[in-house]
Amino acid sequence: MYLLGYDIGSSSVKAAIVDAETGRTVASDFFPKIEMPMHAERAGWAEQDPEMWWTNLKLANASVLEQSEVDPQDIKAIGISWQMHGLVLVDGDQQVIRPSIIWCDSRAVPYGEKAFQTIGEEKVLSHLLNSPGNFTASKLAWVKENEPATYVRIDKIMLPGDYIAMKLTGEISVTVEGLSEGMFWDFKENRLSQEILDYFGFDKELIPEVTPIFGIQGSVSASVAQELGLHPGTPVSYRAGDQPNNAVSLNVFNPGEIASTAGTSGVVYGVLDEVKYDPLSRVNIFAHVNHQPDQTRLGVLLCINGTGILNSWIRKNMVSEKLSYNDMNLLAAQSPIGAKGLTVIPFGNGAERVLENRNVESSFHGINFNIHSLSDIIRAAQEGIVFSFQYGMEVMQEIGMDIRVIRAGNANMFLSPLFRETLASVSGALIELYDTDGAAGAAKAAGLGAGIYASSEEAFSSLKKITTVEPDDKNSGQYQEAYQRWKSHI
Numbered sequence: 259m260y261l262l263g264y265d266i267g268s269s270s271v272k273a274a275i276v277d278a279e280t281g282r283t284v285a286s287d288f289f290p291k292i293e294m295p296m297h298a299e300r301a302g303w304a305e306q307d308p309e310m311w312w313t314n315l316k317l318a319n320a321s322v323l324e325q326s327e328v329d330p331q332d333i334k335a336i337g338i339s340w341q342m343h344g345l346v347l348v349d350g351d352q353q354v355i356r357p358s359i360i361w362c363d364s365r366a367v368p369y370g371e372k373a374f375q376t377i378g379e380e381k382v383l384s385h386l387l388n389s390p391g392n393f394t395a396s397k398l399a400w401v402k403e404n405e406p407a408t409y410v411r412i413d414k415i416m417l418p419g420d421y422i423a424m425k426l427t428g429e430i431s432v433t434v435e436g437l438s439e440g441m442f443w444d445f446k447e448n449r450l451s452q453e454i455l456d457y458f459g460f461d462k463e464l465i466p467e468v469t470p471i472f473g474i475q476g477s478v479s480a481s482v483a484q485e486l487g488l489h490p491g492t493p494v495s496y497r498a499g500d501q502p503n504n505a506v507s508l509n510v511f512n513p514g515e516i517a518s519t520a521g522t523s524g525v526v527y528g529v530l531d532e533v534k535y536d537p538l539s540r541v542n543i544f545a546h547v548n549h550q551p552d553q554t555r556l557g558v559l560l561c562i563n564g565t566g567i568l569n570s571w572i573r574k575n576m577v578s579e580k581l582s583y584n585d586m587n588l589l590a591a592q593s594p595i596g597a598k599g600l601t602v603i604p605f606g607n608g609a610e611r612v613l614e615n616r617n618v619e620s621s622f623h624g625i626n627f628n629i630h631s632l633s634d635i636i637r638a639a640q641e642g643i644v645f646s647f648q649y650g651m652e653v654m655q656e657i658g659m660d661i662r663v664i665r666a667g668n669a670n671m672f673l674s675p676l677f678r679e680t681l682a683s684v685s686g687a688l689i690e691l692y693d694t695d696g697a698a699g700a701a702k703a704a705g706l707g708a709g710i711y712a713s714s715e716e717a718f719s720s721l722k723k724i725t726t727v728e729p730d731d732k733n734s735g736q737y738q739e740a741y742q743r744w745k746s747h748i
Contacts, residue, residue: 259277259334261702261710262319263276268294268361269293271318272288273315274286274322274695274698274700274701275333278334278705278710281719283701284328285322286695286697287322297357304359304362306344307354312425319486323487335710336493337700339419339497339504341499341500342439343394345397345440346415347408355412358418366393367615369390369396369399370395373390373457376457381453383535385453386443386444386445387445388539389539390454402459416430417440420436420497426478431476433470434549436499437450438545472495474493474707498547501557501559502547505517505529508666509718511547516659516661516687517665518647521566521669523566524562524646526559526647527560530657530659532658541560542560542561558654564610564646566643568606568639572635572636586636587675590676593631593638595740596736597635599624600630601623602639602641604639605618605620605748606620641680641744643677647685648681648684649748661687663690664682666691668693668724669695672691679730683733683737688727689727692721693722702718
């Protein structure tokens with residue numbers, strides 16, 4: 259018995275087949291092998307054709323079926339993870355009527371900010387838990403005002419994962435988690451936000467029917483089964499945005515549990531059991547995958563834009579692309595804690611929400627030509643990324659998060675011993691690294707949604723911990739001194 263997971267990213271689409279009994283990933287692949295293109299007609303815009311996601315899903319799906327040699331009839335459930343906050347529009351024939359405005363497109367910011375001010379900041383935050391910002395509802399408002407001929411053709415709006423579910427099953431639906439990440443869900447009233455619909459003038463009929471995050475959301479249609487080489491009737495039984503799904507992949511379901519990623523951008527995601535919000539809206543709060551009317555489970559999401567992208571920029575422009583990231587890590591380890599007083603601010607990838615949407619850009623402070631070397635620059639950069647995490651985690655702590663253990667996949671910046679040791683020592687939290695990814699996590703979650711597993715503990719019992727990193731209490735003073743120096747520059 260097997261489970262199939264899809265992870266729809268903005269760079270690639272990944273598929274994984276998992277053995278339901280052992281939890282082992284028997285096949286995994288992604289397409290395209292170079293990053294999917296984003297179309298940017300103007301600065302700050304970012305669009306992708308949803309059909310491109312589907313094309314690459316078919317390629318990844320074919321690859322994992324061929325690798326695994328699994329009989330499609332033995333695949334008992336499908337799960338979907340997706341890039342969050344994107345807007346997909348379809349007409350009455352389920353045809354996409356314009357490219358998707360994806361997560362990193364910033365054109366809708368003025369629409370969200372105006373709604374925030376007009377409706378009232380306290381009212382918005384107490385009901386939506388976030389400012390409308392640049393989320394899906396604001397993107398739809400942009401289309402309504404700037405492309406009225408397109409707007410009147412809309413039958414239903416969706417997030418990227420909803421589009422993939424529609425392609426698989428022929429049915430259109432959304433989840434509460436998806437609605438919450440789009441700023442359509444009222445947590446105080448536990449329903450679709452009438453305030454947002456009324457303010458922007460959206461017809462309620464544009465919003466699809468709500469389906470459970472875990473549960474049978476539809477079945478693979480006969481025509482799509484033939485197209486993908488799957489068995490008709492295979493249930494789609496789970497879907498969630500990429501950051502809630504990353505938490506699921508790391509078995510993060512309960513209050514106080516924390517998941518993190520550190521790729522191009524970085525995320526710390528924790529589960530909260532009370533309806534709370536940050537008055538300055540520096541972190542995002544959405545419904546977690548197990549949120550219910552009688553069981554509050556919210557995902558508190560800290561996102562730092564300038565993380566791994568800083569490390570890759572240094573490799574490209576200061577080191578040499580001939581050197582591996584591991585070589586850079588070895589160089590960084592030659593520099594002492596605090597990098598001899600050198601400080602790097604990593605925010606060079608756009609406005610940062612944790613800084614109240616200020617764009618402070620990246621900067622280097624305290625370079626001394628007589629004592630600093632490339633090793634110090636690399637170390638200071640990695641420390642700066644960690645310090646940005648800690649700065650945001652202090653905001654999370656202000657609203658009730660107790661950060662004692664951080665779980666992460668063994669990938670990207672977490673491959674750097676210096677990065678994870680600094681994070682453990684500055685935060686005082688244990689760092690646990692696991693062998694998992696989003697597609698495998700979605701597959702296991704689909705097994706939970708289909709009733710193959712009785713509980714999340716059973717579904718993720720096979721999750722393999724690679725290592726644990728403990729705080730360096732002996733040198734905590736040096737880490738804190740470097741962090742306080744870093745804070746003085748933002």
